[in-house]
Amino acid sequence: MARHDMTEAAEAIWNFPCSFPLKAFGRNSDDFEAVVIEIVRRHVPDLDDSAISSQLSKRNAYRAVTATFTARSREQLDALYLELSRHEQVLMVL
Secondary structure (H helix, E strand, O other), X not given: OOHHHHHHHHHHHHOOOEEEEEEEEEEOOOOHHHHHXXXXXXXXXXXXXXXXXXXXXXXXXXXXXXXXXXXXXXXHHHHHHHHHHHOOOEXXXX
């Protein structure tokens, strides 16, 4: 399937705008949560503080930050995932 066809299929599945929960994982550092939130806000300027949650792993070595927001387009999500996944502190994005 060509990339264009995949993008169209994704657009059809998501029905933008839609509520979207994004989760970023990284080592539990003092600034990991702030880094994730700063990146997400570049792509979702109206992100509300109440839409952000953070959870530590059992041994406090890792942190997961979840931001739930209204996704406007596949391009917005692609750009956000790309920026997060390129950051040195982010280990995984779901």
